[in-house]
Amino acid sequence: MIRNAALGSAATLITGTLAASLLLAPTATAATAGRDNGSAEAAGVRIAAARAARTGVDWKDCPADWGLEKPIQCGWVKVPLDYSKPFGKTIDLAVDRIGSTGTPQERQGALVYNPGGPGGSGMRFPRRVTTKSPLWTNTSKAYDFVGFDPRGVGHSAPISCVDPQEFVKAPKADPVPGGEADKRAQRKLAAEYADGCKERSGEMLPHMTTPNTARDLDVIRAALGERKLNFLGVSYGTYIGGVYATLFPTHVRRMVVDSVVDPDQDNIWYEANLGQDVAFQTRWNDWQDWVAKNDAAFHIGGTRAEVEAKYQELRATAKANPLGGVVGPAELTGFFQSAPYYDSSWVPVARTWAAYLAGDTQVLIDAIAPDMSDTAGNATAENGNAVYTAVECADAKWPTSWARWDRDNTRLHEKYPFLTWSNAWMNLPCATWRSKQSTPIEVGAKRGLAPVLIVQSERDAATPYAGAVSLHRRLAGSRLITEQNAGSHGVTSLVNPCINTRVDAYLLTGTVDAKDVTCGPHATPVAPAPAAAKSPAQESGFPAREELPAVR
Numbered sequence: 001m002i003r004n005a006a007l008g009s010a011a012t013l014i015t016g017t018l019a020a021s022l023l024l025a026p027t028a029t030a031a032t033a034g035r036d037n038g039s040a041e042a043a044g045v046r047i048a049a050a051r052a053a054r055t056g057v058d059w060k061d062c063p064a065d066w067g068l069e070k071p072i073q074c075g076w077v078k079v080p081l082d083y084s085k086p087f088g089k090t091i092d093l094a095v096d097r098i099g100s101t102g103t104p105q106e107r108q109g110a111l112v113y114n115p116g117g118p119g120g121s122g123m124r125f126p127r128r129v130t131t132k133s134p135l136w137t138n139t140s141k142a143y144d145f146v147g148f149d150p151r152g153v154g155h156s157a158p159i160s161c162v163d164p165q166e167f168v169k170a171p172k173a174d175p176v177p178g179g180e181a182d183k184r185a186q187r188k189l190a191a192e193y194a195d196g197c198k199e200r201s202g203e204m205l206p207h208m209t210t211p212n213t214a215r216d217l218d219v220i221r222a223a224l225g226e227r228k229l230n231f232l233g234v235s236y237g238t239y240i241g242g243v244y245a246t247l248f249p250t251h252v253r254r255m256v257v258d259s260v261v262d263p264d265q266d267n268i269w270y271e272a273n274l275g276q277d278v279a280f281q282t283r284w285n286d287w288q289d290w291v292a293k294n295d296a297a298f299h300i301g302g303t304r305a306e307v308e309a310k311y312q313e314l315r316a317t318a319k320a321n322p323l324g325g326v327v328g329p330a331e332l333t334g335f336f337q338s339a340p341y342y343d344s345s346w347v348p349v350a351r352t353w354a355a356y357l358a359g360d361t362q363v364l365i366d367a368i369a370p371d372m373s374d375t376a377g378n379a380t381a382e383n384g385n386a387v388y389t390a391v392e393c394a395d396a397k398w399p400t401s402w403a404r405w406d407r408d409n410t411r412l413h414e415k416y417p418f419l420t421w422s423n424a425w426m427n428l429p430c431a432t433w434r435s436k437q438s439t440p441i442e443v444g445a446k447r448g449l450a451p452v453l454i455v456q457s458e459r460d461a462a463t464p465y466a467g468a469v470s471l472h473r474r475l476a477g478s479r480l481i482t483e484q485n486a487g488s489h490g491v492t493s494l495v496n497p498c499i500n501t502r503v504d505a506y507l508l509t510g511t512v513d514a515k516d517v518t519c520g521p522h523a524t525p526v527a528p529a530p531a532a533a534k535s536p537a538q539e540s541g542f543p544a545r546e547e548l549p550a551v552r
Contacts, residue, residue, distance in 0.1 A: 044083035052223035094155035098126035102141030111143035116235025119387035122147035159201035171328030190428035205435035228253035262467030263443035283340035283461035294527035459487030486521035
């Protein structure tokens with residue numbers, strides 16, 4: 001899920017009734033037990049997994065309006081709403097799969113995917129096979145590709161906090177406050193948003209936690225007929241992976257985590273978002289330097305300072321008179337932040353901006369303005385934001401003092417202005433959250449865990465590099481691949497043979513290097529020859545949706 005800048009991107013799988021004892025992972029000993037061992041939730045997940053192992057998944061053609069073509073199949077996995085009450089209320093999680101493309105002898109099981117968020121759907125993962133994504137050809141010979149909608153997302157008991165059409169309506173207020181009155185207005189919006197979450201989705205909110213999603217993942221594993229889990233998690237999906245490895249260390253067969261959230265208890269989630277503000281500014285500066293270097297193509301400015309001045313001029317223009325009546329500073333932030341996120345957005349964003357400066361204002365408006373007729377897309381956007389908020393607010397106890405929020409973000413904005421206030425307002429509902437807030441789990445596994453492969457770029461904006469180092473330290477036997485002098489989010493979807501071959505080798509054979517590895521960067525985007533700008537959706541270099549992580 002791309003952060004929204006204001007409140008208000010073969011063989012048949014074993015299923016059916018198999019003996020639960022054959023499908024449940026080995027019982028943990030005292031030396032290898034996960035952190036959940038002995039709790040009511042641990043007992044609940046064992047009961048739910050045994051039940052799912054007996055039931056399996058009733059695979060069928062996917063509903064036509066889900067946009068998942070044959071031979072992808074869809075089904076449901078039933079999980080407890082509250083794992084401490086495994087015989088109480090249940091919810092159904094949507095799952096999909098495509099069978100492995102190799103021989104029966106090559107097949108190694110199911111590879112389950114989460115793209116991040118919180119709030120992202122993994123249901124498009126099997127389309128990496130149907131669209132013949134070259135980076136995943138080898139892996140798809142050995143694995144069924146399995147996606148799912150986490151609890152609260154998409155088709156899995158979706159939650160909501162506000163009417164979707166109201167959520168996407170533009171323009172929103174400028175996220176950078178001009179004074180105390182602007183701050184009071186944003187605080188009011190945040191409190192109203194928190195109230196809306198309680199009113200529209202109150203029953204789900206206490207259970208919208210990362211540990212519960214990790215427990216859901218273990219139930220899905222059992223329903224798939226898998227004795228152990230093969231998992232690919234990107235962005236927030238890495239936190240799901242880290243929590244899963246902590247709760248179920250002996251259940252992991254293969255795990256790749258890409259673009260890593262720092263799982264430190266003190267980092268989840270208030271400090272994590274402050275850290276993002278610094279990292280986004282760094283990567284924003286990288287993009288501006290690239291734009292300046294390619295001034296012959298874009299004619300925006302020949303230095304970073306000149307490019308920044310043009311951006312501030314654009315913000316001021318849009319604040320005084322929203323472009324097309326709908327694009328103000330908040331909407332500009334939402335559009336331009338895709339460049340710090342993804343290198344694949346560098347050219348489309350720069351060309352769209354260049355076209356605007358050359359007199360084609362409509363191309364920028366069309367790229368940013370909400371489509372009020374796309375009610376399904378707007379509902380998806382609102383749902384993603386609702387889940388993002390619900391999970392982060394439920395996972396941890398947030399500061400309730402406005403004085404602290406104001407002090408921290410005012411100080412950060414002085415040096416790191418690109419995203420700071422926009423980020424603050426997005427997360428501020430957690431300060432007045434009207435549901436249970438938990439203590440984050442202490443992530444770590446020292447014994448009983450198979451080697452985990454960690455992949456991270458050095459200059460990632462959404463998940464700063466320190467997060468990968470932190471998780472690496474906590475997971476015994478893990479290996480870290482660093483992409484040096486690079487910063488795009490979601491490294492495993494980029495062409496970099498130094499990384500691609502190691503990910504393939506790990507998933508196919510379980511092998512990791514004897515020590516951590518540093519790889520050079522993937523290719524820097526190439527600026528086009530001067531030409532009419534295209535919108536990002538038209539730009540040929542823009543990646544397919546199924547290749548993008550659903551970033552925080």
